[in-house]
Amino acid sequence: MRKYLAIVDRHKATSGTRFINLLLDRLFIQVIYYVFFFIVGVGYAVLYGEGFDTESANQSFMFKLITLLTYLTISFSYFFFMEFYLGKTIGKYITGTEVISIDGNKPTAGQIIARTFSRAVPFDSLSFLGNNGWHDSWSDTRVIKGKNYVTERQSKEEINSIGAKEMS
Numbered sequence: 001m002r003k004y005l006a007i008v009d010r011h012k013a014t015s016g017t018r019f020i021n022l023l024l025d026r027l028f029i030q031v032i033y034y035v036f037f038f039i040v041g042v043g044y045a046v047l048y049g050e051g052f053d054t055e056s057a058n059q060s061f062m063f064k065l066i067t068l069l070t071y072l073t074i075s076f077s078y079f080f081f082m083e084f085y086l087g088k089t090i091g092k093y094i095t096g097t098e099v100i101s102i103d104g105n106k107p108t109a110g111q112i113i114a115r116t117f118s119r120a121v122p123f124d125s126l127s128f129l130g131n132n133g134w135h136d137s138w139s140d141t142r143v144i145k146g147k148n149y150v151t152e153r154q155s156k157e158e159i160n161s162i163g164a165k166e167m168s
Helices: 004-009 014-047 054-058 061-086 090-095 109-118 125-131 146-161
Strands: 097-101 141-145
Touching: 004 141, 004 146, 014 054, 014 061, 014 090, 014 097, 014 125, 014 141, 061 090, 061 109, 090 097, 109 141, 109 146
Parallel strands: none
Antiparallel strands: 097 141
16 A cells, blocks of 8 residues: 655646646547558558548448557557656646656556556546546546646755755
8 A cells, every 4th residue: 555645635636637638638649540540541552552442441340440449559558658658648748737656656557557547437537527536546646736746845855854964
């Protein structure tokens, strides 16, 4: 069980900010998805010398399955890689928020995986309108306002270091 820091709760992002994050991230995922299929379509035309027949493809169960799996893969990859390596998605960069563990540290890969896969639960996107989003609660992570959190944490560390003997 992780140690829960009160400082993390004091700097949680508001529901409005979280909603903006959701909209921006979904927009960027859609852009990535369309760019991916544009590149695939151009590659198909170059390799086979003809355009892709979307009329018959739209009625094909296999085509629908491939596009769904591609969308899910892009979505999960976007959230996992952005949040694990950078601590924030493009939407969070714009709103100045980031993902941290409830103990104040960078989330582990396991926490980010739990966070990413729990987004597949129906209505999870709206769960942040309550106290914490399901993907936050289930993964022991929080979305915080980055600058305010860092400032308060640095202030506390400076106060705690007063009177400590400095080594040269």
